[in-house]
Amino acid sequence: MNVKPINYFEASARTRIACLVDPESFTEFCPPELRHISPHLVRLNAPVAFDDGVMVGRARLAGHPVLIASQEGKFNGGAVGEVHGAKLRGLLDKALIERPVAVLLLVDSGGVRLHEANAGLIAISELMRAILRTQSAGIPVFALIGGSCGAFGGMGIVSRLCTEVIISEQGRIGLSGPEVIETVKGVDEFDSRDRALVWRITGGKVRRALGDATRLVGDDIGAFRAATAELLDKHAGRPLNSSDLDDLTAAHSNLSIRAQRYDTARDGRIIFQEAGFTELESVALLPVDDFNRQLEGSP
Amino acid sequence: MSTLFDRLFDSGHHAVTIDGEFLSGTATVAGGEAVVIGTHNKAAINCGLALKLADAILAAVREDRTLLRPPRTIVFLVDTQGQELSRHEELLGLNGYFAHVARCCDLARSHGHRLVTVIHGEAVSGGFLAFGLMADRVCALPDAQVRVMDLRAMSKVTKIPYDKLVVLAEESPVFAPGAENYWRMGAIHELWSIEDDWGICLASAVTRAGSEDERALLGLERGGRMLAAPIAALVAAA
Numbered sequence: 023m024n025v026k027p028i029n030y031f032e033a034s035a036r037t038r039i040a041c042l043v044d045p046e047s048f049t050e051f052c053p054p055e056l057r058h059i060s061p062h063l064v065r066l067n068a069p070v071a072f073d074d075g076v077m078v079g080r081a082r083l084a085g086h087p088v089l090i091a092s093q094e095g096k097f098n099g100g101a102v103g104e105v106h107g108a109k110l111r112g113l114l115d116k117a118l119i120e121r122p123v124a125v126l127l128l129v130d131s132g133g134v135r136l137h138e139a140n141a142g143l144i145a146i147s148e149l150m151r152a153i154l155r156t157q158s159a160g161i162p163v164f165a166l167i168g169g170s171c172g173a174f175g176g177m178g179i180v181s182r183l184c185t186e187v188i189i190s191e192q193g194r195i196g197l198s199g200p201e202v203i204e205t206v207k208g209v210d211e212f213d214s215r216d217r218a219l220v221w222r223i224t225g226g227k228v229r230r231a232l233g234d235a236t237r238l239v240g241d242d243i244g245a246f247r248a249a250t251a252e253l254l255d256k257h258a259g260r261p262l263n264s265s266d267l268d269d270l271t272a273a274h275s276n277l278s279i280r281a282q283r284y285d286t287a288r289d290g291r292i293i294f295q296e297a298g299f300t301e302l303e304s305v306a307l308l309p310v311d312d313f314n315r316q317l318e319g320s321p
Numbered sequence: 322m323s324t325l326f327d328r329l330f331d332s333g334h335h336a337v338t339i340d341g342e343f344l345s346g347t348a349t350v351a352g353g354e355a356v357v358i359g360t361h362n363k364a365a366i367n368c369g370l371a372l373k374l375a376d377a378i379l380a381a382v383r384e385d386r387t388l389l390r391p392p393r394t395i396v397f398l399v400d401t402q403g404q405e406l407s408r409h410e411e412l413l414g415l416n417g418y419f420a421h422v423a424r425c426c427d428l429a430r431s432h433g434h435r436l437v438t439v440i441h442g443e444a445v446s447g448g449f450l451a452f453g454l455m456a457d458r459v460c461a462l463p464d465a466q467v468r469v470m471d472l473r474a475m476s477k478v479t480k481i482p483y484d485k486l487v488v489l490a491e492e493s494p495v496f497a498p499g500a501e502n503y504w505r506m507g508a509i510h511e512l513w514s515i516e517d518d519w520g521i522c523l524a525s526a527v528t529r530a531g532s533e534d535e536r537a538l539l540g541l542e543r544g545g546r547m548l549a550a551p552i553a554a555l556v557a558a559a
Contacts, residue, residue: 051559058552062495066481078556108549112556136479138495139469141546143446144508144536147454151534154427176450178416183423197416197447203406212408223412234414267382270428274375277421281368281413288409
């Protein structure tokens with residue numbers, strides 16, 4: 023059966039869930055009919071959404087029970103406000119009760135919603151604590167990143183707390199977006215309109231080469247589904263061991279080595295070079311499968 | 322810094338060293354030894370500084386475990402303007418270094434260390450998320466500046482007139498800078514005044530530090546964040 027690929031980048035938060043999980047398996051919690059909108063946006067006369075830009079619920083993926091959240095990048099850049107953040111946090115609290123095989127976070131967010139900045143920042147801190155608690159209870163949390171807003175600000179930190187990070191080539195993870203850095207530090211520091219450069223700093227391939235993402239997939243919801251299913255199979259029936267002192271000491275050493283090895287680096291080319299790629303100019307054009315093969319085959 | 326240390330620690334007793342913007346060492350709190358880790362001079366937190374913070378936390382956990390002694394309290398002294406804005410830091414994956422610091426905080430908590438934050442300068446955005454907000458109890462000194470972004474920049478980004486934001490900020494704690502706003506929303510547990518005995522305040526904060534995240538309930542109780550707790554509960558009970 024040939025299934026026409028559905029572009030992940032362009033899809034709405036709802037389409038992503040619908041195409042990612044098993045047919046008819048999704049139940050939404052706190053659905054838009056309940057109209058839990060942001061009172062803070064109302065006060066500022068800013069547009070609101072009945073789901074406050076995120077949908078959360080329960081589903082099955084390749085038969086595995088999962089809890090799932092999907093941020094809508096087209097609503098306020100997927101930014102986290104009080105209600106939006108509380109839905110995410112509530113989903114992780116629910117994971118402790120239902121014990122799904124994993125919690126899937128379809129991240130598409132620039133971080134904190136400035137209209138309710140304090141509430142958003144605190145919500146992200148609560149989400150961070152909730153993810154760590156979920157993992158300590160043996161339940162993995164996955165981040166899926168491939169939307170137009172990527173995973174930035176607090177959601178960039180949240181994504182890196184996740185057990186598995188599945189990213190597309192177009193997906194981006196970082197802390198401060200290129201536009202912010204350019205605005206504050208000038209165009210010489212970071213030219214946000216240089217798309218190739220932006221991609222070599224924050225894009226899916228460089229994040230995969232560094233190990234910040236655990237899977238790189240094509241911009242197709244089917245590819246996200248296949249990678250997620252494979253990782254769910256891997257985690258199913260094997261509760262996550264929570265990080266202990268030795269794990270974090272090892273992680274610390276890896277991050278220290280990275281910071282030393284790339285102590286003056288300002289371009290992802292050096293990362294690709296160190297990862298064993300020889301044709302540096304063509305890495306951008308390399309099909310995902312070839313990229314993965316070369317990366318995983320490299321010593 | 323010595324004025325702060327004098328007011329914070331028992332008889333000003335401490336062995337905290339200052340290495341650039343990074344602070345680490347030990348001090349006497351409530352008659353016992355506490356680990357002190359932090360930043361000053363409005364540090365912009367980069368990967369190097371994040372690694373120092375994480376390393377100090379891991380060292381405290383390791384030391385107490387090796388010596389088979391009760392886990393010491395860890396006091397975070399927070400003064401950060403946020404994350405360093407640079408292409409180099411982004412390439413390294415600064416967000417991942419912050420996540421690592423957060424994981425180290427959580428490890429310390431799970432090993433029985435009590436984590437208390439004292440904001441003694443600025444606490445801004447990502448820099449605050451990485452360690453200060455990860456504590457069990459967060460206290461702010463009278464001159465603490467806590468924010469995501471100042472109102473002028475916020476006005477520019479949201480396209481909402483500055484004057485309107487100023488007026489709205491009077492009645493809502495939700496977006497305007499200020500430790501008081503974070504107190505009302507439950508993310509800062511205690512605001513200390515200039516007259517307070519900060520040593521006594523710190524000792525009491527340590528005893529009151531709980532390891533559960535109850536900030537949303539606190540925000541509800543204080544009337545500054547009315548939806549976070551009920552919406553999360555609604556989802557969890559669905």
